Amino acid sequence: MDSAKRSTVADSGIGHSGVGHSGIGLARANGSKRTDVKRDKIVRSAAKLFLEKGYDNVSINDIIDVVGGSKGTIYSNFGSKEQLFEAVVAQLCSDVTIRIDTRVVGTVEEQLTRIAYSFVSKVLSPEILSFHRLVTSIGRTFPQAGRLFYNTGPRTVYQIIAGWIAMQQGQGNIRSGEDPFRLAVLFHDMLIGEQQLSWLTSASSEKDRTRRIDQTVKLAVTVFLQGCASPAPRPRGRQTTKAAATRAARS
DSSP: OOHHHHHHHHHHTBOTTSOBHHHHHHHHHHHHHHHHHHHHHHHHHHHHHHHHHOSTTOOHHHHHHHHOSOHHHHHHHHSSHHHHHHHHHHHHHHHHHTTOOOOOOSOHHHHHHHHHHHHHHHHTSHHHHHHHHHHHHHTTTOHHHHHHHHHHTHHHHHHHHHHHHHHHHHTTSSOTTSOHHHHHHHHHHHHHHHHHHHHHTTOSOGGGHHHHHHHHHHHHHHHHHHHTOOOOOOOTTOOOHHHHHHHHHHO
16 A cells, blocks of 8 residues: 555544544444443332332342343442442432522522422432431441432532522622531521421321422521521711710710
């Protein structure tokens, strides 16, 4: 092959196999996508089994019966049942955090109300409540799963809300000088503290779920914004009665 032909082949990205570099890249991308789809299917199916039967009562064979494949497929993707469960924890926590709507649209009250509803409607759903019961029940024997749950679940929610609070503090809409993370924790607990406990313990009826969530969100937003309101600026060019009296006494 002369130099001109070699140059043409190199420029086209075609090797001796006749497959272009772009073709190889596309094939790899498609293969990666198929792997991600398969992995997601395994995680979702395993999550359903874990929530229905509990962690200890689900075997790898149970998962294979649902998703197909072999033990080699499970182990090549996750390594062990424990690591598969950790993937389930991360996925279900992400299902909650990804729903939080922090769009900067509307008034401060409208934004915070939207954040609250988008979070509470998911975190107090039957699926996530069952997930919470499961993680709590195995936390002592499987502490790494508990830590993962806290870091990818509650702590991530705190950070998302804290980011919005910090932005509002910077704009003067919320009192500055307070730690936005601590404020986020307080607002989070106002939203779900009593609600979550009552449904986790089956003390509340499902029929009044929407009404109770509405009431809690409205009250939490009102109390939070009133408590964190920026102080009104002092009027300039006007002396207070006390300051004027003090100066008069000195003169």
